[in-house]
Amino acid sequence: MSEVTTYTGEQIQQHATREDIWIVVHGKVYDVTKFLDEHPGGEEVILEHAGIDATEAFEDIGHSDDARDLLKDYFIGDLEGEAPTSVPHTKVPDGDVAHRQKQSSGSWGILIPVAVCVALLAYKLYV
Numbered sequence: 404m405s406e407v408t409t410y411t412g413e414q415i416q417q418h419a420t421r422e423d424i425w426i427v428v429h430g431k432v433y434d435v436t437k438f439l440d441e442h443p444g445g446e447e448v449i450l451e452h453a454g455i456d457a458t459e460a461f462e463d464i465g466h467s468d469d470a471r472d473l474l475k476d477y478f479i480g481d482l483e484g485e486a487p488t489s490v491p492h493t494k495v496p497d498g499d500v501a502h503r504q505k506q507s508s509g510s511w512g513i514l515i516p517v518a519v520c521v522a523l524l525a526y527k528l529y530v
């Protein structure tokens with residue numbers, strides 16, 4: 404009898420990106436990274452459940468028996484403990500956020516001295 408690997412909710416949450424995506428359906432863990440492109444319902448609906456429990460969504464659609472059979476191809480192990488219902492971190496990488504903040508403060512950083520210079524020039528010219 405072969406042992407089935409088990410994964411905790413925390414481990415599953417680590418796999419929540421397009422390049423590495425796990426979902427939970429009925430207490431089983433699936434690595435659907437390679438299936439994203441092939442999903443007849445589109446990748447967006449699967450991405451929405453990246454790293455979390457997708458059982459309800461999977462059942463709500465009323466997937467066919469073929470779809471249920473397909474699940475087996477992506478099975479990697481059983482869920483241990485509670486299924487995650489959300490991913491703790493934002494899907495936007497930290498670097499991106501930092502980059503955007505830097506950019507906006509950068510443009511203000513230039514605008515303020517320019518405004519001061521213009522005001523000084525205007526003062527010198529007209530007073």
Ligand code: HEM
Pocket residue numbers: 426433435438442443444445448449452457460461464465466467468469470471473474477
């Ligand atoms: C590994 C997991 C999944 C597999 C293997 C799978 C498989 C499939 C398959 C084979 C179909 C074609 C219709 C059918 O045979 O039922 C389908 C359609 C669809 N799936 Fe999935 N699916 C998965 C996960 C999900 C999830 C998590 C959602 C979330 C809502 C979802 C939403 C849909 C939708 C909206 C359609 C289109 C239904 C339609 O156009 O009638 N699927 N899926």
